[in-house]
Amino acid sequence: MENQSRRGFLKTVGAGAGALAIVPVAQASSEVPHVNDDELGMLYDATKCVGCKACMSACKRENNEKGNLECERAAFDKNETPIWDAPSDLSGNNRTVIKLYKEAGHPWSYVKYSCMHCQNPACVSVCPVAALTKDKLTGVVTYNKSACVGCRYCQLACPFNIPKFQWDRPIPQIVKCNFCKDTYLKEKGITACAAACPTGAILFGKRKDLLAEAHGRIQTFPAKYQPTIYGEHEVGGVNHLYLSGVPFAKLGLPELPTGAPPRFSEKIMHTIYKGFVAPVALYATLCFIALRNLRHDKSLPHPVEKGGE
Amino acid sequence: MHHHEFEKQSGDILTRSFFVLLGLVLIGAVIIVVRFAKGVGAVTNMSDGYPWGLWLAYDVAVGSALACGGYAMGFLIYIRNRMRYHPMIRSCLLTSMFGYALAGLSVMIDIGRPWNAYNFFVPARWQINSVMFEVAMCIMGYTVVLIIEFMPAVLYSLETSKWRRWREFADSLPPFLAPDKERMEAHIERIRKTAGLIRPLLEKVLVFFIALGVTLPTMHQSSLGSLLLVAVTKLHPLWHTGFLPLLFLINCIYLGYAMVVFESIFSSHVYKRPFEIRELSGLGAILPWLTAIWLAVTFGDLAYRHQLAAAFSFDFYSCVFLANVALLGAGSLILTRAKNRQSPRWLFVSAMLVVLGGGLYRMCVYLIGFNPGPGWTYFPSLPEVMVSVSVVAFEILAYQVLIKLVPVFPRVGLHDHGASAATTPKQGATA
Numbered sequence: 001m002e003n004q005s006r007r008g009f010l011k012t013v014g015a016g017a018g019a020l021a022i023v024p025v026a027q028a029s030s031e032v033p034h035v036n037d038d039e040l041g042m043l044y045d046a047t048k049c050v051g052c053k054a055c056m057s058a059c060k061r062e063n064n065e066k067g068n069l070e071c072e073r074a075a076f077d078k079n080e081t082p083i084w085d086a087p088s089d090l091s092g093n094n095r096t097v098i099k100l101y102k103e104a105g106h107p108w109s110y111v112k113y114s115c116m117h118c119q120n121p122a123c124v125s126v127c128p129v130a131a132l133t134k135d136k137l138t139g140v141v142t143y144n145k146s147a148c149v150g151c152r153y154c155q156l157a158c159p160f161n162i163p164k165f166q167w168d169r170p171i172p173q174i175v176k177c178n179f180c181k182d183t184y185l186k187e188k189g190i191t192a193c194a195a196a197c198p199t200g201a202i203l204f205g206k207r208k209d210l211l212a213e214a215h216g217r218i219q220t221f222p223a224k225y226q227p228t229i230y231g232e233h234e235v236g237g238v239n240h241l242y243l244s245g246v247p248f249a250k251l252g253l254p255e256l257p258t259g260a261p262p263r264f265s266e267k268i269m270h271t272i273y274k275g276f277v278a279p280v281a282l283y284a285t286l287c288f289i290a291l292r293n294l295r296h297d298k299s300l301p302h303p304v305e306k307g308g309e
Numbered sequence: 310m311h312h313h314e315f316e317k318q319s320g321d322i323l324t325r326s327f328f329v330l331l332g333l334v335l336i337g338a339v340i341i342v343v344r345f346a347k348g349v350g351a352v353t354n355m356s357d358g359y360p361w362g363l364w365l366a367y368d369v370a371v372g373s374a375l376a377c378g379g380y381a382m383g384f385l386i387y388i389r390n391r392m393r394y395h396p397m398i399r400s401c402l403l404t405s406m407f408g409y410a411l412a413g414l415s416v417m418i419d420i421g422r423p424w425n426a427y428n429f430f431v432p433a434r435w436q437i438n439s440v441m442f443e444v445a446m447c448i449m450g451y452t453v454v455l456i457i458e459f460m461p462a463v464l465y466s467l468e469t470s471k472w473r474r475w476r477e478f479a480d481s482l483p484p485f486l487a488p489d490k491e492r493m494e495a496h497i498e499r500i501r502k503t504a505g506l507i508r509p510l511l512e513k514v515l516v517f518f519i520a521l522g523v524t525l526p527t528m529h530q531s532s533l534g535s536l537l538l539v540a541v542t543k544l545h546p547l548w549h550t551g552f553l554p555l556l557f558l559i560n561c562i563y564l565g566y567a568m569v570v571f572e573s574i575f576s577s578h579v580y581k582r583p584f585e586i587r588e589l590s591g592l593g594a595i596l597p598w599l600t601a602i603w604l605a606v607t608f609g610d611l612a613y614r615h616q617l618a619a620a621f622s623f624d625f626y627s628c629v630f631l632a633n634v635a636l637l638g639a640g641s642l643i644l645t646r647a648k649n650r651q652s653p654r655w656l657f658v659s660a661m662l663v664v665l666g667g668g669l670y671r672m673c674v675y676l677i678g679f680n681p682g683p684g685w686t687y688f689p690s691l692p693e694v695m696v697s698v699s700v701v702a703f704e705i706l707a708y709q710v711l712i713k714l715v716p717v718f719p720r721v722g723l724h725d726h727g728a729s730a731a732t733t734p735k736q737g738a739t740a
Contacts, residue, residue, distance in 0.1 A: 091357070122539055128442035129428040130435070147428050150421020152360035153441045157539045161681055164357050165421060167350025172421040254682060256542055265538035266438050268551055272531075273443070279528055286388060286520040293390040294516055 035119050037208035039139025040179060041239030042194060045217070046251065047224055048201035049110040051098055055193035055202060059096045059114075060085065062183045062192040068145075068166075068173055069093045090114070092166030095177040096193055101251055109244060111251040112202070114193075115162045115177035116231060116238035117141050118260070123154035123163055125262030131174075132163075139207075139239055140181050145173040159235055159256055207239050214243050236260030312465050314396040315716035318580055322474070322710055330706040337699020340692045341418055349421060352692040358685025359676075363693050366675035368415035368700055370533055371668045373448065374561040376408020378572070379455060380526035381565030385595075387519050394588055396719030399462055400576070401569055403717055406455040407704040413452055415700060416445075440535045447529035454522045461512055466715045467504040472497055474714075530561040537674050545678035547619055547630050552610045553674070556603065563599040564667040566592045567640070570660035574653050576718075583721060590650035596663060597641040604637065629669070629677055636666030 060069055070093045074086035087094040096114035121141050123132045131148035134141050143163075150172060154163045166172035179185055184192040194204035203210060211232065218225045230242035234256040242248060249255055272278060344352045355362040378401035386394050417423045428434040429445055436442050475497075479487055534557025537544050550556075570589050577584045611617050620630055640662030649655035676687065689697075712718060 125438045126441060126539055128436055128439040128445055129425070129431075145422075147425065147434055148422050149425045149428060150423070151416075151419075151441060152421070153439070153536075155357055155360035156543070159542045161358055161685075165349075165360060167348055167355070167357075169348045170346060172348060254542065259541075261539050261541040262438070264541060264551075265440065265535065268538055268554065269438070269440055269443070269532075269535055272554065279524060282527065283520060283524040286523050287517060289390075290387040290516050290520050293387060296390075 035237045039207050039239050041207040041210050043203040043210040043241045044112050045201050046109045046244040048199045051110040053098050054196040058192040058196035066182050092164050092175050109246045116160050116240040119237040120260035122157035122262045126153045126157040140179045142178045143174050233258045316720040317716045318712045330702045333702035334699045337696045340696050354690040358681035359687035363689040364415050364419040367697050369412045370671045370675050373412045374564045375568050376405045377561040377565030378569040379405030381562050384523050399717045402459045409452045411700050440532050444529050444532045447525050451525040454518050457518050462715045464504040464508040468501050531558040533557050543681050545626050546616050548674045548678040550610050559603045560667050567660040567663040574657045584653045589656050593644045593650040597644050600637045600641040633669045636662050
């Protein structure tokens with residue numbers, strides 16, 4: 001009796017397990033996703049950057065109000081309202097940052113961090129309430145605080161660790177670059193950082209033009225540049241591209257696969273939940289079995305007719 | 310429903326442990342106030358690299374799995390038709406109810422903008438690509454289902470109770486606060502009648518909620534694993550696999566049974582009730598099969614992804630992984646011997662091992678195996694830990710109170726337990 005029940009139990013579990021198991025095997029290879037080169041992007045040429053941080057101050061000036069950004073008070077700043085803004089990294093107050101890489105015996109280089117505006121953004125894929133969206137035309141990934149519940153799944157999902165959360169505030173929001181979508185871009189058709197850059201290290205435009213320009217630079221000065229463009233293929237392609245003289249990993253840009261992570265997770269989820277058929281079928285089956293079991297249960301009062309003792 | 314199978318636990322509500330637990334709950338409450346006044350960062354060590362900390366990993370991912378007793382037992386009783394386990398269902402449902410409700414509460418404390426949570430009910434906002442959306446909807450739905458599944462017990466006691474505690478409480482009030490006797494009696498009578506009216510109606514459709522109570526956890530417990538699918542570059546390859554949903558599903562089922570065994574022996578010991586050996590040994594016989602399937606999938610998947618070498622490289626991650634496997638293996642091996650399954654002590658030890666191993670697995674996926682990149686570290690802060698402790702304290706506290714107000718425990722002497730019926734806690738402990 002016990003053996004029989006075990007076998008039956010395993011059969012039931014096994015059937016469900018089998019159905020689920022087919023899925024990941026079938027989806028193990030994530031396909032190279034579609035890339036739209038007409039989207040807007042930025043090209044940062046690290047070899048041209050002089051580290052003046054004009055982009056950082058322009059970014060904060062333009063987006064202060066709409067981005068709910070604050071000064072990051074320097075340690076020595078004892079004034080009541082801070083007069084020094086001294087951010088050391090991307091944060092809940094800071095959408096872009098310039099950093100310097102310097103290692104003995106190596107050429108030094110500046111690097112600019114900000115949202116990569118992925119072709120297949122993981123943050124958009126994982127946001128449960130569509131607070132993060134990707135504009136179909138421009139490809140800009142934007143955050144909407146009035147929808148956001150603050151679950152921080154976007155932070156977990158982003159392979160670049162770009163979205164930042166305002167940990168020190170009772171009414172926090174997610175902070176990340178949105179290409180000045182509601183501010184400078186709207187007025188002037190360019191991002192504030194790109195407009196402010198005195199050396200032309202930041203170019204703003206369509207992804208295809210930027211890629212052409214970047215490839216041209218590499219071809220013209222092969223000794224000056226790394227042979228690849230960072231962001232061309234990483235996680236399915238991003239719209240914020242990098243050229244650099246030093247290896248990208250040295251600049252803190254992570255080495256990433258070419259497959260887009262959200263494609264992997266979405267495929268598994270959509271296979272399990274396709275048309276919501278599986279859950280409904282499971283529920284219907286369980287209802288049927290439970291009803292039949294209760295009806296055949298002679299030892300106990302009949303639940304459907306009597307409904308109790 | 311089979312109300313004769315259950316009984317209330319006798320005894321005072323305001324025991325010493327009540328006040329100890331209440332103290333812990335109050336500490337947590339103070340920390341929660343600070344969190345809402347000064348932000349999440351004021352009380353936690355979470356960071357932009359580790360946006361999910363202990364509250365999500367333990368309270369939600371592990372906590373909800375430990376609360377899968379109601380799911381696992383519901384499946385066994387109503388779907389596998391093992392009615393002899395039915396007397397255990399209410400205590401399982403009760404712990405599941407608290408586990409899930411408090412996991413939900415933890416989420417509301419954890420998320421930064423909880424006032425926007427209404428967006429989950431605005432269809433225009435639904436983002437069906439998001440695993441989080443599925444998990445959130447499913448867990449909210451299941452919490453409601455659990456409450457409905459437990460309602461017959463509450464309605465039954467409202468209907469049949471003599472309202473002794475309430476009367477004593479009313480009598481103890483000073484005269485100017487005490488309610489008018491006649492009006493109170495009228496109110497009680499009305500509540501009784503309403504409860505008596507609703508209960509049979511509810512019991513007629515209850516089977517549809519029972520089936521829902523098996524469907525929903527199947528969905529969201531597997532999805533709790535799917536949540537980390539997207540962390541392709543951050544979760545260690547020992548744990549990042551397309552099989553995460555399946556592994557989480559099996560994991561929650563054996564955790565559910567192990568917790569049922571654990572809680573049953575524990576409460577039998579505390580409340581000096583006879584051990585439910587016959588039922589527990591049945592569950593103990595199921596456990597090794599489930600962990601064996603889980604281990605087979607885990608190792609099969611590691612082999613398939615060519616990660617077996619990483620599992621035995623004996624670096625930090627490999628050691629944690631092997632500890633996880635060892636805990637599960639040891640717990641299950643104990644239970645493969647029929648003799649051990651008759652001993653409350655061995656049942657307790659093995660259930661404990663399986664709970665630790667299964668819980669560790671979820672912690673690995675959510676925290677230990679998660680690495681956002683160089684420069685980020687996470688270890689929970691003391692206030693963070695205290696909130697999790699107070700959540701658990703509240704669960705135990707509420708359980709303690711409710712088993713005395715509502716018939717939850719199996720009625721003693723319901724079945725002919727044979728030899729095992731004579732096993733009182735004292736004898737069992739020395740056996």
